Amino acid sequence: MADAHPFQQGERAERTVRTLGSRQLAAMLPDPAQARPAYRHLARAISALILDGRLALHVRLPAERELATALNTSRATVTAMYDLLRESGFAHSRQGSGTWTALPEGRAPSGITRLLGPQDTAIDLARAAPGLPEQTLLDALAQVTPRLAEHAHTPGYHPYGLPELRAVIAERFTRRGLATVPEQILVTAGAQHALTLVLGLLCRPGDRVMVENPSYPNALDAMRRARLRTLPVPVTDTGWDIGIIESTFRQAAPRLAYLIPDFHNPTGCLMPEQERVRILRAAGRSGAWLVVDETLSDLALDTPAPPPFASRTTPGGAGQVITIGSMSKTHWGGLRMGWLRAPARLVTELAGQRVATDMGGSVLDQLLALFLLARAGELLPTRLEHLRRQREALAAALAEHLPQWTWQLPPGGLSLWVDLGAPVASALADRALDHGVRIEGGTHFATDPGLFEQRLRIPYTVPPDTLREAVQRLAAALAEGLSPASTTRRAHWVV
The missing domain is CATH 1.10.10.10 (Winged helix-like DNA-binding domain superfamily/Winged helix DNA-binding domain)
Known part of the structure; x- marks a missing residue:
């Protein structure tokens, strides 16, 4: 039985x-x-x-x-x-x-099936995640193999992360304008892991958390699973409404706020300097923690890469900032390499939280991260140039085949946030599957169901020819005719 x-x-x-x-x-x-x-x-x-x-x-x-x-x-x-x-x-x-x-026997949550990727020849635009050049990975493996052998004689457990990797990440923050020591760094299995650790330590079920709307779906899902009460603040094509953010801090007193100020996912907006200072002040007055996701900060295409959010010196604010980052968008998601920067005492508490389920990351992955970060000055410019060409190809294809759609060209990041002019995004995404394109409607980025049904996030992380073909297929799907109630949405997952 x-x-x-x-x-x-x-x-x-x-x-x-x-x-x-x-x-x-x-x-x-x-x-x-x-x-x-x-x-x-x-x-x-x-x-x-x-x-x-x-x-x-x-x-x-x-x-x-x-x-x-x-x-x-x-x-x-x-x-x-x-x-x-x-x-x-x-x-x-x-x-x-x-x-x-419940979950039926033999079915997997779309969070699993989506991350496994397409099982056919479909063009995958559901994941804004670039690949790593094969030769780069082979070179990295050749370089780190001798160093891995040196670690083979040790237990291999590093709950804070490899000391040399923590030092490199700390130096990277310092070079960008935020003085940092290794004791303020915790190496994690990606930015999502870092966020989950922070939510688990600092929040309890029912706590209020301020989030942007729209925002990164996996972060929103982590908050739902932690049973937190989200307080949405709008991000539009023109950016953040700082008055609403200040009012939310003042009136709702959230325990924590999660922000993506650099090339925001999905809108691509870059938060102005003066608005960052105002947010730091408002958070400091309310006593809220700020969790700043800088995963996309290095992907500056038309503007200098912004300095760390926490580098703004504001009384009562800077000490309450936790910065999370990752190599998934700049290098490759398969590395599962991320980090957080926080006050040293909090890093110690977060490491204690971590060991209950994860006693430390892979030594090999961390050595690879060391090698790739050391070569960032050589690798990143090439990645940025590819993204510029792909962004240009996507924008040109949309203008040619779907001129009724509108968007703001983002100064960085990995995707366009496209306005379709009608609430048909879910129906179009469902129809697009029949045309060999996987893509996500805007509702997946919303804090509440039904919002952003007129929006699509379209990443430019695949080659130009593939982007042009994808847009032609989307145009063909749209030409068949859609209505907001014409289909039941098939579940997907976004990265």
Whole structure:
């Protein structure tokens, strides 16, 4: 006999179940009147939310009567929807204890399937992640092999990171204008790992966290999984509304704020100097921590690379800044190399948090990172020149084949944030799959469901010819005709 599901093993387990409010779930779902039969329409939407991580697993769903009221539909519709979710494996129930979200046997969350990449010949524009030239990797491996042999006689555990790598990263901050010592550096398995460590140490379920809207989807997902309450502040084509940010710090007193000020993902905006100072002051007055994601800072295409956000000396502010970075966008995501810079005492506490699940990163990967960072002055200019050519090719192709779309050319980063002029992004992304293009609609970058349905993020991380072909395929998909309610979105993942 198979073991019972862990959330079906008694009252103690049931007390740990999170309950989703009826209004909260209704806000994530489409209008039941948009398609018939309504119960299938709603069940498909909930399944997609579960697969792409916006609806967590093992969450108790609302009672049927309450959800029917919130959706303005009949209880019979909700009952049929729950039955279909159970039949398909996306929910399970126990009499008297409610219904919980679940993952069907044999299915993987789209966070896993998306990171595995396309399994066919599709053009992948869902991931803004450049590759590493093969010869560069071979040269690096040849250089670090003797050094790896030197480490073979040691235990190999480095919870803070290799001392020599911490020193190089610290020197890099100092060279960019922020005096840093190795004790202020923690080497991590990417920027996402760094953010997760920070959220786990500094925040508790229910804490308020200020985030940009739109923002990096994986960061938003980490906050949802930590059960944090996000306070969205808008980022538009013209940048940040600093007045709203200052007001949010003053009135809502968030525990933490997560910002991408350098070539913001997905808009590409670069925050002006004076706005950074105002944010530091506002955060200092409120006592909030600032987590600044500088993963894209080096990808400056039309402007000098900005100095570290924390280099602005503002009383009460600079000591509360945690800077996270990564080699995924400048070099290769396969390295899984990132870091954070924070006060030395906090770095020690974060390292303690880390060892509960991860006793240290791969020595080989860290030696590779050392080699590549040492050659950054040689490698980065070539990467930037390729990105400029690819950005130019993408912009030209869009102007030729989709002139009704609009965008702001970003001064750096990896993608365009395109306005389609109509809320059809999800439908277009779904149709584009049939034309061999994988791409993400703007809703995946939103703090709340349904926003940015008129937007696409289009990375320029593939060769110019591939970008031109992708745009022609998108134009062909659009020419077939779309409407906002014409399709049920297939779940994807973005990087």
